[in-house]
Amino acid sequence: MTERRHEREFVRTFFTSPTAIEGEEDSAKMIRRAAQLRGMQAPDVWVPDNEDATAPSMRDEGVENIIEVVSEHGAEFPGEIHPRMVWHRDSPATRYQGFQHMLEIASSDTGAIEHIDGFVIPEVGDIDDWKKADEFFTIIENECGLEEGSLAMSVIIESGESELAMGKLRDEMGKATNNLERLFLFVDGEVDYTKDMRAMTPTGELPSWPELRHNTSRGASANGCIAIDGPYDDIRDVEGYHERMTENQAKGMLGIWSLTPGQVVEANQSPLPPKTGSWLLDVDGEQVELDSEDGVEVYDGDRVSLEETDGGYELRVGNDTRTLDEDELHEELLKLTSYVPSMDDIVDSMEEFEAAKEAGRGAIAMERSATLRIGGTEFDISTDRMWDEATYQAAMTPISLFQDVYENRPDQHDELNERYGAGVVERAMEVGL
Amino acid sequence: MTERRHEREFVRTFFTSPTAIEGEEDSAKMIRRAAQLRGMQAPDVWVPDNEDATAPSMRDEGVENIIEVVSEHGAEFPGEIHPRMVWHRDSPATRYQGFQHMLEIASSDTGAIEHIDGFVIPEVGDIDDWKKADEFFTIIENECGLEEGSLAMSVIIESGESELAMGKLRDEMGKATNNLERLFLFVDGEVDYTKDMRAMTPTGELPSWPELRHNTSRGASANGCIAIDGPYDDIRDVEGYHERMTENQAKGMLGIWSLTPGQVVEANQSPLPPKTGSWLLDVDGEQVELDSEDGVEVYDGDRVSLEETDGGYELRVGNDTRTLDEDELHEELLKLTSYVPSMDDIVDSMEEFEAAKEAGRGAIAMERSATLRIGGTEFDISTDRMWDEATYQAAMTPISLFQDVYENRPDQHDELNERYGAGVVERAMEVGL
Amino acid sequence: MTERRHEREFVRTFFTSPTAIEGEEDSAKMIRRAAQLRGMQAPDVWVPDNEDATAPSMRDEGVENIIEVVSEHGAEFPGEIHPRMVWHRDSPATRYQGFQHMLEIASSDTGAIEHIDGFVIPEVGDIDDWKKADEFFTIIENECGLEEGSLAMSVIIESGESELAMGKLRDEMGKATNNLERLFLFVDGEVDYTKDMRAMTPTGELPSWPELRHNTSRGASANGCIAIDGPYDDIRDVEGYHERMTENQAKGMLGIWSLTPGQVVEANQSPLPPKTGSWLLDVDGEQVELDSEDGVEVYDGDRVSLEETDGGYELRVGNDTRTLDEDELHEELLKLTSYVPSMDDIVDSMEEFEAAKEAGRGAIAMERSATLRIGGTEFDISTDRMWDEATYQAAMTPISLFQDVYENRPDQHDELNERYGAGVVERAMEVGL
Secondary structure, three states: OOOOOOOOOOOOEEEEEEOOOOOOOOOOHHHHHHOOOOHHHOOOEEEEEOOOOOOHHHHHHHHHHHHHHHHHHHHHOOOEEOOEOOOOOOOHHHHHHHHHHHHHHHHOOOOHHHHOOEEEEOOOOOHHHHHHHHHHHHHHHHHOOOOOOOOEEEEEEOOHHHHHHOOOHHHHOOOOOOOHHHEEEEEEOHHHHHHHOOOOOOOOOOOOOHHHHHHHHHHHHHHOOEEEEOOOOOOOOHHHHHHHHHHHHOOOOOEEEEOOHHHHHHHHHOOOOOOOOEEEEEEOOEEEEOEEEOOEEEEOOOOEEEEEEOOEEEEEEOOEEEEEOHHHHHHHHHHHEEEEOOHHHHHHHHHHHHHHHHOOOOOEEEEEEEEEEEOOEEEEEEEEEEEOHHHHHHHHHHHHHHHHHHHHOHHHHHHHHHHHOHHHHHHHOOOOO | OOOOOOOOOOOOEEEEEEOOOOOOOOOOHHHHHHOOOOHHHOOOEEEEEOOOOOOHHHHHHHHHHHHHHHHHHHHHOOOEEOOEOOOOOOOHHHHHHHHHHHHHHHHOOOOHHHHOOEEEEOOOOOHHHHHHHHHHHHHHHHHOOOOOOOOEEEEEEOOHHHHHHOOOHHHHOOOOOOOHHHEEEEEEOHHHHHHHOOOOOOOOOOOOOHHHHHHHHHHHHHOOOEEEEOOOOOOOOHHHHHHHHHHHHOOOOOEEEEOOHHHHHHHHHOOOOOOOOEEEEEEOOEEEEOEEEOOEEEEOOOOEEEEEEOOEEEEEEOOEEEEEOHHHHHHHHHHHEEEEOOHHHHHHHHHHHHHHHHOOOOOEEEEEEEEEEEOOEEEEEEEEEEEOHHHHHHHHHHHHHHHHHHHHOHHHHHHHHHHHOHHHHHHHOOOOO | OOOOOOOOOOOOEEEEEEOOOOOOOOOOHHHHHHOOOOHHHOOOEEEEEOOOOOOHHHHHHHHHHHHHHHHHHHHHOOOEEOOEOOOOOOOHHHHHHHHHHHHHHHHOOOOHHHHOOEEEEOOOOOHHHHHHHHHHHHHHHHHOOOOOOOOEEEEEEOOHHHHHHOOOHHHHOOOOOOOHHHEEEEEEOHHHHHHHHOOOOOOOOOOOOHHHHHHHHHHHHHHOOEEEEOOOOOOOOHHHHHHHHHHHHOOOOOEEEEOOHHHHHHHHHOOOOOOOOEEEEEEOOEEEEOEEEOOEEEEOOOOEEEEEEOOEEEEEEOOEEEEEOHHHHHHHHHHHEEEEOOHHHHHHHHHHHHHHHHOOOOOEEEEEEEEEEEOOEEEEEEEEEEEOHHHHHHHHHHHHHHHHHHHHOHHHHHHHHHHHOHHHHHHHOOOOO
16 A cells, blocks of 8 residues: 555644734734644644635735744644645646745744644645645755655645545556655535535525535545545534534544634544443434433433333323333334443443454454333333444544544643543553554 | 636526427427527527437437527527437447437528537437547538537436546546537436436335436536536426425536426526525424514414513423523524525625725625514524635625626516616626626 | 346345354354245345355355355355455455465365356455456456356445445456456445444444445446445344335445345345335325225324315314315325335336337326325325336336346245236236337
């Protein structure tokens, strides 16, 4: 396989901050602040943004600000730093400006480039356009005495052309005349994508673009890169941001753009397993979390009820009431419930499977049981799930992500230890190795 | 970029009419009628259909009818004319017949070709099959003294092969041995696609093919073409036709096939902004339009209620009642409501942003406020939305479409002026230039 | 078109059975049993599985078991036999082991290979990886005196790379240096795909991957292959298995993986038309099947009611009551109802259309009518649907599948005749020819 250069295998947060604010006395104020974020507030990848978040007339000043702030604070910044430059598939002037800005940053005698991991290139087009940017990176590396391929290149997918380009990368990467192995993040940019696709909605809300997100995730997977979803504009809608992240995670897109340190915190935590497990009850298609009271999982709403009758049970869901015997009720409740495992649960299961494997068994049954209380009536459910090597491997994803975070982000150790307890953290760092 | 030839940048309506009806005394009756449509009843692209809408035995007569009717009425027809020929990726006989028919039309001494903008080629396969059709266009242009590339070629995407071909076009267009820049419309043909994919549903209803529509829209966007959705069979179901169009517009597919002049009217109006704005309330996932009464937006159903209580409010949505203070209620109602802007509103916002840009500001807050009345209780809401260059560009799509329509369809001026008022139309033609 | 080798044009069931169970006295027990399945319990394609269902340490023994059981029972097995070998795009050792195992099976002097139709290759990568496997097939065919291309190759799509590869196949198949025409089944493997995409869900449930299934179905359609969905883990959830199959069928994916003979039965029957037709009523988005009582279609739930009033009707759906006149009610009920045709109905319609075609008519109206009884009130509905050649062709898919089954699976004749009656079966075998 083609060798990739990146230390991080997972990136949760892609945080852009304005490089320069027009009219501000200190036009570097925003990135100066961003450079000093730590812990859960600090992103995995920080992007001082000299494109959309900087007014066109301020972009030369923006470059100077990046040089100044990164050379001053870069050594201590806990995540990676990837400034966003200007670029456009349809404008040679913009592309050349992007090249000049990168060269200026890389050749600055402040040593800023030592703290910079790569650059983000927006508005890329088809694969030949990606190669143009790659060639500029190579020239800059050569001019500035950096190893060829050492600067990562991330791209914003915000046109149909670049969406299609991800399907062609494997035919191009590894060729002698390019260094496309430097590719790192594929970031969806839904606002410009919507414009490029000429899409529109009655209220002006962005379309959700499920196919784009699938294609970006697949492109990243097939090319050893990492997929990141675009910005979520309504920064007050924390619930909506979480729903979007959960949807994305089911597509293999574990990272998301953040517009504020508050969104960074949410996005850093979202892909990590919860501290405590929880049972869900499917109430007419909605997943309701049950309250855990002294080891009993309690539903106390009025949309589901359960009553014991002579020799059986009456289960009502919404307007639909059924009389069931004990076995039928058990079967039905298994269908209606599901369990969200905690970090501790996942580590337990993995350890159990690893021990079984060591003892020469390829598949084992994992039991999951609970006492439910619905409308005052208690009932025990229990089920086995078969784990084989594939189940084990798929369960590994959140743990691998945790391990990657723990290794690369010492500034988050306190918060992680506080969240999970040091014992669970230690065991989580051991499984799967 | 490759230069494309098309005058229209947007196409709302793709209207096929039968070229010849077997057994009719006047087999050209239907296209004679279609050729005389005007205003909102006339499509942007009219397709006298010598393929599926003409019986196989009538296709030579169909060609004669096209020549006769187009030479007689073509000069006055307000939209473009693109007859559909026969073609099949698996049949050389059908392909050759398609070529002969096109040649006959193009070389007719009636001058019909002067009013014809291109041809529609159904049942295309992979990219090499598209090139075969393109080569026939080139030969015809050469034989008939037309400029090379002057005849537009539209294709019906109704096989997996042609769906994949759209992903390869950028590698082929612009090569010296073809004239694929003539490509114009990518039209989904869901009935034959369903057959080609061997898909089936219990009731025989067509699958909705969201991925196909995404891929067609993306293919059009990446290649400077225009995406059109397939026919909507149930011509009495106006509501369903509108829902389909709204879905398509969120995918960047602004045009749709029409089977009747009635559908043409609906499809011509659908992508245009509404005359008056309206507030929507999210009622358990359904968007309910509020009645505007003397500047108050009124919900008078029984699924949501709002009551003022001592020091707060009770908001009930369905069976779910919550007690909220004023700020919480404001926050909640902002989440539950949305606004569909009118043409006038959009033009206002664009003008405001353009003025701000001229004054040197790159981003401004647009306020949106309303007084709601729910179950008799009134409450004021107000929110700001940030507009930057990207928001502005994305908001431009419906206006660009309007401008394209207004420039190319003088026969619709009266209806457009009546709909919006001459003042709004005039301002809409000025913004964004 | 490229010539493909496969006898079966449709495959409903892809049944993997463990090749060897570690610790079992008779490690061939499971495949010995599978080899003796007949009728609806026997799959169209049976896959003795020497990959995931066999422990790594048992794979050499697994190969011996396959040879033994297939040479003993293969001649009588009613479906095709395609053992699954080991393979991995990232491991030359695994690929070489897969080659050695196939060679061992093919060159065994037991003659097992005479009953083997091909092999299944899991974990393939991009198209060059598919070619490596194809080359091994060619070498084996040459070594063992088999005709070049005679062994079918099926692949498991369980990585982003192989998903993308399906889009490139048409550019590669037919080249002189490969025999990719041997490709047969494209089988989605969602567990490993989820791992490869690094996707995760809160409960550990598999994502539904609609785009992958679309792309696999399209890839199969564009390359003359057959698309098969992956395993449905919860083998007790028969309803869920059926829903998945119905969803898949609307995507053109008519076959599915089965893990047990019970799932084989369900999957063999699912794509076949029902024995009796049924009317559905749309109740707030849910399709409720009406009871047929003496020719009247009865809804006796309480979510919809219908009452005759002075000069009209009151129709209530949920909380929404409307007063309608007779025509409006007819229109409304047409919208709310749909009909699932039986095999007999489909054959009737096709015969009717074929007769019309013979009589020189290209399109005819098919009438569908029923008497509904809702809340005690009866009402007659009737509608026409236009059938043209395209409608006819699309309606052909379930019949073509039936014909393929009937020709290739004599062991299912009894069950099919019992299900439909010999008369309907005979007519179904005649239409469309």
